[in-house]
Amino acid sequence: MGSTRRVLLVGIxxxxxxxxxxxxxxxxxxxxxxxxxxxxxxxxxxxxLAEPVDCxxxxxxxxxxxxxxxxxxxxxxxxxxTAPFVLFVTDGSEGLxxxxxxxxxxxxxxxxxxxxxxxxxxxxxxxxxxxxPPGDTTAGGVAVHRRAAKQERERLEDVRHAxxxxxxxxxxxxxxxxxxxxxxxxxxREDDTPEAVRKGLDAxxxxxxxxxxxxxxxxxxxxxxxxxxxxxxxxxxxAWVDLDTGDADRRGLDGNAAFGTVVxxxxxxRGVFGELYRNxxxxxxxxxxxxxxxxxxxxxxxxxxPGIPEDKRNDAFRTGMSDARxxxxxxxxxxxxxxxxxxxxxxxxxxxxxxxxxxxxxxxxVE
Numbered sequence: 001m002g003s004t005r006r007v008l009l010v011g012i013x014x015x016x017x018x019x020x021x022x023x024x025x026x027x028x029x030x031x032x033x034x035x036x037x038x039x040x041x042x043x044x045x046x047x048x049l050a051e052p053v054d055c056x057x058x059x060x061x062x063x064x065x066x067x068x069x070x071x072x073x074x075x076x077x078x079x080x081x082t083a084p085f086v087l088f089v090t091d092g093s094e095g096l097x098x099x100x101x102x103x104x105x106x107x108x109x110x111x112x113x114x115x116x117x118x119x120x121x122x123x124x125x126x127x128x129x130x131x132x133p134p135g136d137t138t139a140g141g142v143a144v145h146r147r148a149a150k151q152e153r154e155r156l157e158d159v160r161h162a163x164x165x166x167x168x169x170x171x172x173x174x175x176x177x178x179x180x181x182x183x184x185x186x187x188x189r190e191d192d193t194p195e196a197v198r199k200g201l202d203a204x205x206x207x208x209x210x211x212x213x214x215x216x217x218x219x220x221x222x223x224x225x226x227x228x229x230x231x232x233x234x235x236x237x238x239a240w241v242d243l244d245t246g247d248a249d250r251r252g253l254d255g256n257a258a259f260g261t262v263v264x265x266x267x268x269x270r271g272v273f274g275e276l277y278r279n280x281x282x283x284x285x286x287x288x289x290x291x292x293x294x295x296x297x298x299x300x301x302x303x304x305x306p307g308i309p310e311d312k313r314n315d316a317f318r319t320g321m322s323d324a325r326x327x328x329x330x331x332x333x334x335x336x337x338x339x340x341x342x343x344x345x346x347x348x349x350x351x352x353x354x355x356x357x358x359x360x361x362x363x364x365x366v367e
Contacts, residue, residue, distance in 0.1 A: 004030040005128050006051070010042040010070065011059035012088065016117065020057070023121045029128050039065035039073065046078055053083050055127045057120065060089045060096065068096070071103040084127040087296070088120060097295045101258050105296040108361060113347035114314050122345065123297070123362055175204050227342075229366045230266050232259035232299060236292050239273035247287045248280070258294040261366040268338045275335050276301040276358055284355065291353060298344065298361035302351035313348045332358075 007024060009017055017035060024031040034053065036042040039062050046053065056074075058067040065073065071085045086107035087100050100108055107123045109116060178200045233253050240250055253259075262269075273292075280290045284305030291302045308316050317336035335358070339346040344362040351357035 004032050005055070006032045006034060006049075006053040007124060007128075008034045008036065008042060008045065008053045008056045008083075009058075010036050010056065011038055011062040011067070012057065013059070016088075019117050020120065023117060024124065027121075027125060027128070029125075031128070038063045039067070039070040042070060043073060043077060046074060055084050055086065055124050057086045057088055057124065060087050060100075068099050068103045068105065071100070071105050075104055086120065086123055086127075088116075097293060097300070098258065101294055101296045106365075108296045108298075109345075110347065110349065110359070113349060113359075119345050119347070119361075122343075126343070126362060171204060175201065178204070226265070227263045228266050229261050230264045230269055232262050232269075232294070235266065235270050236273045236299070239270045240277060242270075243274055243277050243281075245277065245281060248277075248284075249287065249289045250277075250292065251289065252291045252293050259299065260294070262298075263364040263366060264342060265338075268341070272335050272338050272360070273301070275332065279332055279358075280305060280356070288355075289353060291351070295359060295361055297365065298359060298363045300357055300359040302353055302357035303355040304351070304353035305355040307350055307355045308348055310350075316348050317346065335360075 009020060012020065012035070021033045024033055034045065036045050039058075042056070042058070058070055060067040062070065067087050071087075074085070084106040085104060086109060087105045088109055088111060089096065090111045097108060107127070109120045109123055113119065178197050181194075181197050236253055236259070277290055280301065280303035281288055284303060289304045293300050293302070317332045336346055339360055342363075344360050347359050347361075349357050349359070
């Protein structure tokens, strides 16, 4: 097959079809887009093509046979059903995700999440050229990609150094002067100390904690250069054990083989699970239920807490976003940074349990 890649769109509505086709034409890899209105037409087209397609993108809801069944049938009917299969879902659910995973779907993008076309294009792009710049598989292209990653690591290291040293020094000086005004000891925080001094020291403590959080955030966002094959379920269980979960109840992991093995930085992935658990527990009443589930190319963590209002979901992963209880708002920002470092996608929606559901997709599975 030549350098042109083929992507088959099945049952995608005309407006989305046009947007996807336009975006695929902008990739550095030459892409030919084929379209079929339903599953049977798609199967007939796949049988008739002289050369196989490189990726299939199907709507979940199709006339007659649905997208999940299409994935099953192409495995049963075709001699070489090897092309990645991405499901474009309007209304997703845990049941649909589980059925898709069982049917061999390799990607799962929800239509209702922010920037769904962007997420879909990134998922397709990864199947056309995983781990390299689109369309450039030469040694020179890989070298350029590595240099860019090295420059990004160096830039982040400069930011980390500024947070750890350049800002910390004047902070320590200010703290020292205020302690001197309060008789030079931590007694400066006692009731006989002027209120202005106490408030100043408290503010500097908050800044100190904030710098620690930002420093950790920067390190979490450094590009991943060394990844391992990591068992997803055991990592999720380990993160739960490491956390003070109180009366919270976890479900969905035990005895579920669907999670499989993914390529990731082991410690950062465990940290993501920990942050998602902590977010669910700290923003809910005691006894919250936390559910972990597998997706065709990732996982989700959901809870039955108060959830995140729809108009706040786009901001949920921003640094410093907090709630009425005064939580610092770094946890989900760390999740976003780790996802970006791995080139994963992260999104938030309403869980079937009634609370928040946070999905990470675009993970590379190890067969």
